[in-house]
Amino acid sequence: MSRSRPAVAALAVLFGALTLIGGCQSSDPAPPVADDGGAGGPGGSGGSGDSGGSGGNAMPPSDAKYDGPAFTVDVLQMESFPVQYAVNYEVTVNSGGWKLIKDREMFEGGVLTVWLTLEAPGKGEIVTMALETLEGRFAAGTTKVERVEIHVKRTRRGEDNTSAAHRLAARWPTERQRCVSDRLSVSAPTASPDAVQIHSESFLTVEGPRLLANFLGMASV
Numbered sequence: 228m229s230r231s232r233p234a235v236a237a238l239a240v241l242f243g244a245l246t247l248i249g250g251c252q253s254s255d256p257a258p259p260v261a262d263d264g265g266a267g268g269p270g271g272s273g274g275s276g277d278s279g280g281s282g283g284n285a286m287p288p289s290d291a292k293y294d295g296p297a298f299t300v301d302v303l304q305m306e307s308f309p310v311q312y313a314v315n316y317e318v319t320v321n322s323g324g325w326k327l328i329k330d331r332e333m334f335e336g337g338v339l340t341v342w343l344t345l346e347a348p349g350k351g352e353i354v355t356m357a358l359e360t361l362e363g364r365f366a367a368g369t370t371k372v373e374r375v376e377i378h379v380k381r382t383r384r385g386e387d388n389t390s391a392a393h394r395l396a397a398r399w400p401t402e403r404q405r406c407v408s409d410r411l412s413v414s415a416p417t418a419s420p421d422a423v424q425i426h427s428e429s430f431l432t433v434e435g436p437r438l439l440a441n442f443l444g445m446a447s448v
Contacts, residue, residue, distance in 0.1 A: 317362035324348030337373035349385035
């Protein structure tokens with residue numbers, strides 16, 4: 228059974244999009260599973276502290292892999308004139324005395340590096356099963372944020388944490404985001420596209436072939 232030209236072209240477009248995304252393998256810090264804390268333990272509830280500021284010498288990184296709760300990073304572009312930028316970072320932890328302390332932050336050339344301490348509750352302190360989000364924010368002003376790195380040191384309150392070191396816990400953009408962005412920029416057509424359609428309903432529904440045929444006709448494919 229032969230396929231119509233629009234349907235074949237549509238399948239080719241879909242396959243190309245899936246190949247594009249599937250070819251990007253990420254080596255970013257994997258989201259770890261929360262544990263019950265410790266000098267290397269994950270987080271829970273608690274307040275946010277700030278014991279550092281912008282600038283200063285960078286803290287030496289550790290080659291060891293971060294094994295605490297997953298941090299997420301978002302870069303925000305404000306609807307203002309002139310445009311201003313901000314960075315939000317957060318971690319979800321079990322409630323019960325956890326603290327997220329900012330040790331230092333450095334912003335140079337559009338690159339923000341933040342060093343944090345995630346402090347676990349001491350022995351005997353109550354930790355619940357409820358979850359809480361600890362977060363921090365950096366205002367970059369009118370300087371565009373190109374990259375963010377979050378380094379975290381895990382400690383336990385009341386214990387000797389002198390051997391604890393900061394480890395890379397999150398970055399923005401992630402390697403996968405950079406890979407997809409680079410591939411799209413290389414494969415982007417010279418003319419502005421009318422639309423991008425990679426949903427399954429493109430050809431798996433009754434009206435799917437007609438939808439794609441109309442689009443391909445508009446695009447003169």
